Amino acid sequence: MSLKEQMTGLAKRARLASRRLAAMSEAEKNRCLHAMANAIEANAEVIQTENAKDMAAGREMGLSKALLDRLLLNDDRVAGMATGLREVADLPDPVGRVLEESVRPNGLKLSKVASPIGVIVIIYESRPNVTADAAGLCFKSGNTTILRGGKEAIHSNQIIARTMAEAAVSVDPEFPQDAIQVVPITDRAAIPELLSLTEYVDLCIPRGGENLIRAVAECSQVPVIKHYKGICHVYIDANSDASMAEEIAFNSKVHRPGVCNAAETLLVNEAVADRVLPSLSKRLTENGVELRGDVTAKTILSSVGIPVSEASAADWDEEYLDLILSIKIVANVGEAIDHINNHGSGHTEAIVTNDAATAKRFQTEVDASTIFWNASTRFTDGGQFGMGAEIGISTDKIGARGPMGLRELTSYKWLGVADGLIRE
Amino acid sequence: MSLKEQMTGLAKRARLASRRLAAMSEAEKNRCLHAMANAIEANAEVIQTENAKDMAAGREMGLSKALLDRLLLNDDRVAGMATGLREVADLPDPVGRVLEESVRPNGLKLSKVASPIGVIVIIYESRPNVTADAAGLCFKSGNTTILRGGKEAIHSNQIIARTMAEAAVSVDPEFPQDAIQVVPITDRAAIPELLSLTEYVDLCIPRGGENLIRAVAECSQVPVIKHYKGICHVYIDANSDASMAEEIAFNSKVHRPGVCNAAETLLVNEAVADRVLPSLSKRLTENGVELRGDVTAKTILSSVGIPVSEASAADWDEEYLDLILSIKIVANVGEAIDHINNHGSGHTEAIVTNDAATAKRFQTEVDASTIFWNASTRFTDGGQFGMGAEIGISTDKIGARGPMGLRELTSYKWLGVADGLIRE
Numbered sequence: 027m028s029l030k031e032q033m034t035g036l037a038k039r040a041r042l043a044s045r046r047l048a049a050m051s052e053a054e055k056n057r058c059l060h061a062m063a064n065a066i067e068a069n070a071e072v073i074q075t076e077n078a079k080d081m082a083a084g085r086e087m088g089l090s091k092a093l094l095d096r097l098l099l100n101d102d103r104v105a106g107m108a109t110g111l112r113e114v115a116d117l118p119d120p121v122g123r124v125l126e127e128s129v130r131p132n133g134l135k136l137s138k139v140a141s142p143i144g145v146i147v148i149i150y151e152s153r154p155n156v157t158a159d160a161a162g163l164c165f166k167s168g169n170t171t172i173l174r175g176g177k178e179a180i181h182s183n184q185i186i187a188r189t190m191a192e193a194a195v196s197v198d199p200e201f202p203q204d205a206i207q208v209v210p211i212t213d214r215a216a217i218p219e220l221l222s223l224t225e226y227v228d229l230c231i232p233r234g235g236e237n238l239i240r241a242v243a244e245c246s247q248v249p250v251i252k253h254y255k256g257i258c259h260v261y262i263d264a265n266s267d268a269s270m271a272e273e274i275a276f277n278s279k280v281h282r283p284g285v286c287n288a289a290e291t292l293l294v295n296e297a298v299a300d301r302v303l304p305s306l307s308k309r310l311t312e313n314g315v316e317l318r319g320d321v322t323a324k325t326i327l328s329s330v331g332i333p334v335s336e337a338s339a340a341d342w343d344e345e346y347l348d349l350i351l352s353i354k355i356v357a358n359v360g361e362a363i364d365h366i367n368n369h370g371s372g373h374t375e376a377i378v379t380n381d382a383a384t385a386k387r388f389q390t391e392v393d394a395s396t397i398f399w400n401a402s403t404r405f406t407d408g409g410q411f412g413m414g415a416e417i418g419i420s421t422d423k424i425g426a427r428g429p430m431g432l433r434e435l436t437s438y439k440w441l442g443v444a445d446g447l448i449r450e
Numbered sequence: 451m452s453l454k455e456q457m458t459g460l461a462k463r464a465r466l467a468s469r470r471l472a473a474m475s476e477a478e479k480n481r482c483l484h485a486m487a488n489a490i491e492a493n494a495e496v497i498q499t500e501n502a503k504d505m506a507a508g509r510e511m512g513l514s515k516a517l518l519d520r521l522l523l524n525d526d527r528v529a530g531m532a533t534g535l536r537e538v539a540d541l542p543d544p545v546g547r548v549l550e551e552s553v554r555p556n557g558l559k560l561s562k563v564a565s566p567i568g569v570i571v572i573i574y575e576s577r578p579n580v581t582a583d584a585a586g587l588c589f590k591s592g593n594t595t596i597l598r599g600g601k602e603a604i605h606s607n608q609i610i611a612r613t614m615a616e617a618a619v620s621v622d623p624e625f626p627q628d629a630i631q632v633v634p635i636t637d638r639a640a641i642p643e644l645l646s647l648t649e650y651v652d653l654c655i656p657r658g659g660e661n662l663i664r665a666v667a668e669c670s671q672v673p674v675i676k677h678y679k680g681i682c683h684v685y686i687d688a689n690s691d692a693s694m695a696e697e698i699a700f701n702s703k704v705h706r707p708g709v710c711n712a713a714e715t716l717l718v719n720e721a722v723a724d725r726v727l728p729s730l731s732k733r734l735t736e737n738g739v740e741l742r743g744d745v746t747a748k749t750i751l752s753s754v755g756i757p758v759s760e761a762s763a764a765d766w767d768e769e770y771l772d773l774i775l776s777i778k779i780v781a782n783v784g785e786a787i788d789h790i791n792n793h794g795s796g797h798t799e800a801i802v803t804n805d806a807a808t809a810k811r812f813q814t815e816v817d818a819s820t821i822f823w824n825a826s827t828r829f830t831d832g833g834q835f836g837m838g839a840e841i842g843i844s845t846d847k848i849g850a851r852g853p854m855g856l857r858e859l860t861s862y863k864w865l866g867v868a869d870g871l872i873r874e
Binding site for chain 1: 469472473546552554558560565567568648652653667668671673675691694697698700701705788791809811813814815817818819820821822823824825826828829830834835836846847848849851852853861862863864865866867868869870871872873
């Protein structure tokens with residue numbers, strides 16, 4: 027069988043399975059999710075045996091220590107997958123929510139109702155626990171998943187998916203086994219083949235580094251919701267509380283510098299730079315943060331003996347994911363907005379200001395998924411937003427934007443009800 | 451300048467202009483829309499002079515009478531563009547609507563707010579009045595448009611766009627002239643070039659025949675919302691009112707057979723086929739409808755002397771856009787749903803039944819943008835849905851689905867407000 031035939035078969039089966047999922051009630055889905063969680067716990071040993079094959083192959087391949095650590099399914103991580111599935115079962119079913127309702131003048135009762143998307147391809151890197159998390163979220167939202175993890179995790183991913191599907195069948199004989207499938211081929215050519223099948227695949231969500239996401243987006247014929255990098259900014263306005271500004275900027279940079287909602291660039295209004303920068307920068311450098319300032323920021327900081335290098339043009343477009351912060355002094359909020367719209371990645375932006383009109387302007391004119399007023403950039407997160415769980419954070423504008431929880435994994439339908447209505 | 455440079459310049463200017471639009475108030479936008487409408491009326495003669503150039507070239511090219519008719523901007527059509535723009539001005543601004551609101555346990559006030567998408571490319575065929583309609587809807591929803599009409603309409607499209615942009619500048623000097631641009635190059639290669647610019651273009655909406663839409667979708671790197679064909683079905687259930695069924699089926703087929711929400715296939719439950727089909731089919735044939743039935747339908751109709759040919763396998767996948775109807779007898783609602791999900795185009799489906807449980811099942815399990823219970827398929831329409839105007843009807847599931855009005859031309863942002871909140 028050719029690669030094309032294999033991928034077509036896989037995707038067709040996913041499409042057929044998706045029709046059965048669309049008909050499942052919340053109670054049925056939750057029973058399956060609990061059975062999946064129980065089975066993952068009960069089969070921990072088998073899962074870990076398969077994982078050991080991946081680990082051994084990974085060592086042989088010379089994977090880095092960091093990658094091997096990501097690949098490992100220790101007891102905690104196996105338990106974590108089960109807990110995650112139970113948490114998803116506890117979340118409200120996003121399907122069937124009425125989003126809008128109206129009665130038209132002719133008596134037509136019209137409602138816009140959340141519905142499953144259908145078939146979702148998830149492409150991800152090393153961590154095999156993503157298999158359970160992603161499949162669980164997609165299943166609860168009525169979607170079938172085709173999972174394509176890293177080739178180094180193929181045994182782990184397959185056993186997890188099989189354990190979940192078999193557990194669901196054991197409590198619901200009508201559960202379609204093909205609702206959760208792992209692409210069985212590690213050949214890279216499988217991806218463009220799969221993503222050309224617009225008739226059977228509705229959406230692709232790539233998760234991982236920028237290169238992976240770009241490669242997927244470039245080859246895909248099906249819609250892709252991208253989760254690109256986070257070049258997030260904190261802007262400290264002229265009219266702002268210095269200690270609040272310091273707390274928010276510090277938290278946005280230092281709390282967890284390796285994640286996408288950490289700040290990479292600080293913008294400071296020139297009217298308060300002298301007052302705000304020295305104390306904040308001292309605290310940042312004391313906590314190991316390397317500072318890269320524009321000429322004005324460098325002058326201010328050097329004059330008070332704080333180490334700072336000069337930012338290059340490339341700094342404004344870089345996601346450090348590290349204890350590094352670039353600093354730029356701006357004349358006003360308009361300049362801050364322009365800088366963000368030119369250099370930001372559409373992820374998360376924050377303003378610190380006491381002025382409601384300035385905050386409103388910033389929140390209106392900045393083009394990003396999430397814009398905070400007097401809060402740290404670190405709050406862009408499905409858990410913090412009350413979504414319970416997230417499959418990622420979209421930097422796209424079509425379909426979901428920002429954190430994607432269960433609701434963001436649905437589409438909608440228009441349902442019309444009448445009593446024999448025809449158009450005159 | 452290379453094609454790539456020209457397209458990049460165009461798209462960059464559209465991106466810059468979109469930032470200004472995001473900041474415009476509803477009142478400012480409406481003032482511009484009224485000025486545009488007035489200018490189109492005032493410049494009717496100039497517009498018609500430019501249109502005459504296209505008409506002359508079209509005649510020389512040997513365009514068909516139908517295409518020449520579509521291309522013509524007579525007095526009515528010019529007046530129609532002005533009226534359309536005033537109607538858009540009267541519609542509520544979709545930007546800034548609060549879609550969800552919550553206060554998180556930590557005090558973070560979170561809201562999900564409709565925002566412009568940004569830069570939208572509209573690709574369409576002959577009718578130059580689409581230029582005004584599409585640009586008006588996109589502008590009101592805060593988006594800049596890059597318009598790419600048929601090459602035979604280039605003079606008409608350019609004068610309409612220029613008239614609109616200049617009128618807006620005349621009442622609002624800050625209106626960005628680049629908010630409405632027509633691709634000045636008729637070379638087909640311009641399209642893939644433009645649709646590779648993911649940094650500057652957010653969305654493409656192709657309008658026209660299936661070939662155009664497929665070609666656009668295949669070459670595009672930016673998201674595309676597709677408006678494919680409508681293979682719409684009416685299913686008459688066992689438990690249904692015969693006269694209601696007849697009215698709905700007749701209306702769905704005959705009211706306006708050349709549009710996408712007209713029915714192409716009738717599905718009839720075998721329990722009522724004998725009772726429903728003869729009278730309905732008689733009326734259909736009397737009104738010029740050609741019938742193509744499966745074996746059972748053919749037997750029933752032939753026995754009462756109604757002319758019917760046998761449907762081929764290809765009939766179930768065909769959008770006739772004409773007075774032709776295929777008829778299939780099904781054993782139950784499940785078979786109807788399967789047929790629709792296998793052969794429908796995800797546009798509009800209707801069920802006629804007195805049974806609420808059957809209707810609910812049909813509306814849940816059929817995968818389409820719009821599903822009517824006891825109403826004609828002909829109601830899938832922005833005007834009928836109360837949208838005021840529509841840019842088309844999406845058969846996609848990511849982003850907008852079904853009729854696309856102003857709201858469907860927006861994305862959203864998450865806005866968070868707190869009082870110095872940091873993450874612990």
